[in-house]
Amino acid sequence: MLMPQDQISTPLTKDQAYALVDAVMERDDLALTASAHEDAGTGEWVFEATCDSPPDMQAFQALAQEILGGQVGFSVNPLDDETDWVSRSLEGLRPVQAGGFYIYGSHETVAPPLGVTPIRIDAAQAFGTGHHETTTGCLEAIQRVLKRKKPVRPIDVGTGTGILAIAVAKRRRVPVVASDIDPLAVDITRDNARENGVGHLIIPVDAAGLDHRTIQGNAPYDMIIANILAAPLVSLAPGIGKIAEPGCAIILSGLLNKQAPRIVTAYRMQGMILRDRLERGDWSTLILEKR
Known part of the structure; x- marks a missing residue:
């Protein structure tokens, strides 16, 4: 019972x-x-x-x-x-399509449609089921970046369920560092990566900030993703500036539309310029590039 x-x-x-x-x-x-x-x-x-x-x-x-x-x-x-x-x-969580990715749960019985990159993520886990506008915005931003760049050293900061790291690994077939401050999220990311056939490509790291030896040891990065919140994005700006190589694509989300100018200013001070901005409802996703 x-x-x-x-x-x-x-x-x-x-x-x-x-x-x-x-x-x-x-x-x-x-x-x-x-x-x-x-x-x-x-x-x-x-x-x-x-x-x-x-x-x-x-x-x-x-x-x-x-x-x-x-x-x-x-x-x-x-x-x-x-x-x-x-x-x-x-059963009420429907699949999500964004940026050519198809996010679905293990309860889904219908096969993913042709022409998409399927990612299986179950909801009863850490942050990131694919349903929130910040996540779908990041998935679309990843697609836009990959149309013009071929990153080989990506990192996903604040990975949650690992959904964005898995998306990059599936498209690029290169190792992706996936860090989170929550040890549970790191374990979940590891499991999800394995379930999605990219366990050998995801490097899960339990870390607060960017000073962890694995993060520093794999720098500089040519693609950085951080879907967290506005305040930590501001505080991370100097660190992200240091681990980003020139030309690095930086995708930032977890911020409200009204918070976007503050984020853009913080990153401009670290030598990064805004290339694109996606708005979904009240939420923004920024695509920047290190000069």
Whole structure:
């Protein structure tokens, strides 16, 4: 018999729902899984999380305040303890296509379409299921960069589930350093890389910042990806400037549109210029190049 579980839900905008999903799944203490979906009847977007009973509502409210900037009216409903609601909720996560990549979960029964690069990532893990605008923006940015460059020394800083590192490894077939401050994310990246047939190409690194010997030992890089948050992107600018070789393509995301000018200025001071900017909803992805 399964342990008692509760389902937490609330109506949000699409951007808010996916932002909260990724924030919840970045932690391992709040929910078994989380998802966002559009209600077929009302067209309204809904955030849902499946938790062991009872859920930590105070922690959910604090996270919603941090991510969405306000209070959220969550509803809590006990679930039938004979149903595996974790698997049921994963069924609602539809595949995502961006930049010629096809992101899907192991619950998906339909084969990926022809002409795409498939990446299998399950949701109940670390940050990065492919559904958030920052991730899809990065996937599109990767495609744009690879149309004009052939990087051989890429790094993904703050890799989460490893989705972006795996995308580059699948397209370029070269080793990719994938670092994260969270040891769980590093383990997940290693597993996901193996599941996607690029385990031998991904170099997972448990590191805070860029001073780790593996990161420094593989520098300089000709492609750097960092999908994190605006504040750490600013603080990492000098370090990224040091490990980037001239002509390096730098993809930055995890920032709101209104935060983009601040990021561009911080990186311009380190000798990097803006080449392209992608906007998806309230979120921006920047493509820069080291002069």
